[in-house]
Amino acid sequence: MSEQGEWRLTAIDARELLITKLEHAARTLRLDRMISFGGSTHPFAEYFKGFENVEAVRRIFGQKTEEVLAKLRVEFTWVRSYMWVSGVDGHLTISSYYLNHGDRVDVYLDLIHELVHVRQFMEGKELFDSNYNYIDRPTELEAYRYAVEEARNLGLSDERICRYLKTEWMSDEDMQRLARTLGVEYVRAH
Numbered sequence: 478m479s480e481q482g483e484w485r486l487t488a489i490d491a492r493e494l495l496i497t498k499l500e501h502a503a504r505t506l507r508l509d510r511m512i513s514f515g516g517s518t519h520p521f522a523e524y525f526k527g528f529e530n531v532e533a534v535r536r537i538f539g540q541k542t543e544e545v546l547a548k549l550r551v552e553f554t555w556v557r558s559y560m561w562v563s564g565v566d567g568h569l570t571i572s573s574y575y576l577n578h579g580d581r582v583d584v585y586l587d588l589i590h591e592l593v594h595v596r597q598f599m600e601g602k603e604l605f606d607s608n609y610n611y612i613d614r615p616t617e618l619e620a621y622r623y624a625v626e627e628a629r630n631l632g633l634s635d636e637r638i639c640r641y642l643k644t645e646w647m648s649d650e651d652m653q654r655l656a657r658t659l660g661v662e663y664v665r666a667h
């Protein structure tokens with residue numbers, strides 16, 4: 478992908494993410510040349526290649542995998558966050574900053590997590606049910622279960638999984654409870 482020192486990524490290949498992950502590399506995705514798209518959406522499949530062949534993704538959508546991924550739209554935003562699924566039309570929004578600077582393993586697991594939300598949206602589920610705290614929300618727990626299962630399939634340790642689960646807005650107490658719910662041994666992140 479490198480040409481005369483200029484790095485230009487046109488698509489993120491699921492296999493590449495997986496390989497990187499297996500190497501336990503903490504390198505970051507680099508989408509240096511990615512520009513602001515001004516809120517417009519793009520075909521997911523144009524930027525994320527090969528996800529229809531990832532077993533974890535097939536577990537989420539079953540026989541509808543190709544169809545769903547072909548229709549899924551993605552929006553890149555400069556808002557510094559991670560990624561989320563719209564509760565209005567089910568499209569995926571991803572922070573360009575996160576893609577640029579986030580750990581590849583985390584980005585990959587987040588994609589698995591968010592694709593579960595895509596399916597939940599299609600099923601008519603309420604993604605942002607405020608009757609629940611974030612870490613108790615059934616839709617979140619289901620999404621986390623898929624991500625943790627995939628993390629385990631890839632041989633990640635409980636310590637690494639905890640590092641993945643921990644976000645800056647989650648208290649240690651919440652983090653502990655979430656880990657317990659998901660059957661992950663809690664290891665305090667440093």
Ligand SMILES: [Zn+2]
Nearest residue numbers: 590594617620
């Ligand atoms: Zn979620």
